Amino acid sequence: MVSFKVLYTVGYSLSLLTLVSALLVLTVFRKLHCTRNYIHANLFASFGLRATSVMVKDALLERRWGMEVVQVADWQALLSHEAALGCRAAQVLMQYCILANHYWFLVEAVYLYKLLIGAVFSEKNYYRLYLYLGWGTPVVFVVPWMAAKYLKENAECWALNENMAYWWIIRIPILLASLINLLIFMRILKVILAKLRANQKGYADYKLR
Numbered sequence: 001m002v003s004f005k006v007l008y009t010v011g012y013s014l015s016l017l018t019l020v021s022a023l024l025v026l027t028v029f030r031k032l033h034c035t036r037n038y039i040h041a042n043l044f045a046s047f048g049l050r051a052t053s054v055m056v057k058d059a060l061l062e063r064r065w066g067m068e069v070v071q072v073a074d075w076q077a078l079l080s081h082e083a084a085l086g087c088r089a090a091q092v093l094m095q096y097c098i099l100a101n102h103y104w105f106l107v108e109a110v111y112l113y114k115l116l117i118g119a120v121f122s123e124k125n126y127y128r129l130y131l132y133l134g135w136g137t138p139v140v141f142v143v144p145w146m147a148a149k150y151l152k153e154n155a156e157c158w159a160l161n162e163n164m165a166y167w168w169i170i171r172i173p174i175l176l177a178s179l180i181n182l183l184i185f186m187r188i189l190k191v192i193l194a195k196l197r198a199n200q201k202g203y204a205d206y207k208l209r
Contacts (some may be wrong), residue, residue, distance in 0.1 A: 009058070012051045019048040035127050039111055042134055043104040050097035057090035057157070087157040092146055095170050099138035102177040107134045109184040116191045137173070145169040 026032050026041045107130045114126065148166040149158045161167040 009055065012055055016048055016051040016055075019044045019051070023048070035130075036111065038127060039104070039107055039130060042131070043101070043108065046097050046100040046104050046134070050094060050101060053090045053094040053097055057087055057094060060087040060090060060157075084157055088149075091158045092142060095145065096138050096142045099141060099170060099173060100134060102174050103137050104134040106177045106181055106184075109181050109188075113184050113188055113191075116188060141170050141173045 022044050023041055026037050026044075110133075111126075111130070145166060148169060153160065153162060153166060
């Protein structure tokens with residue numbers, strides 16, 4: 001019978017392969033080069049990095065903490081901080097990518113909302129802000145979480161959450177992004193309903209479509 005770990009790894013591998021294929025399509029074909037698809041590409045990239053970090057972390061965990069301990073020297077290597085550096089780096093990358101996932105979803109919502117209400121700034125200026133929001137915002141929260149884990153819970157692969165206050169450093173921003181997404185979604189529905197009631201839905205109105 002196929003183990004859960006095998007299915008888990010196969011699922012992440014297929015997801016990564018699909019994401020890389022989608023990124024290639026969006027980057028190779030020039031006709032697809034536009035702000036909307038750039039945003040999609042960044043979202044795909046965050047998922048791809050997340051899948052990669054998860055597989056690397058699991059491989060390092062299995063190699064280091066799944067090894068058969070036969071000598072005292074093995075115990076010392078197993079428990080040393082140096083042995084866990086690679087696993088912790090993958091853990092930090094994974095947490096960063098999880099945050100990036102949520103904030104690129106937020107960028108998608110902001111972009112759709114901007115299309116509906118109109119824009120004042122150029123697409124180029126907006127895209128720069130999207131990059132800051134999608135890739136920059138997670139750094140603001142991952143760095144304090146990493147510092148807290150290093151100073152207060154510097155054990156194994158940083159996967160344990162003995163003090164939940166440190167865990168909330170990276171979970172509150174996720175909840176905040178999800179809440180803002182919900183509010184934007186409700187606002188978008190309100191705008192669309194207002195346009196429908198005003199009989200402004202025309203085939204030429206590509207933004208509404």
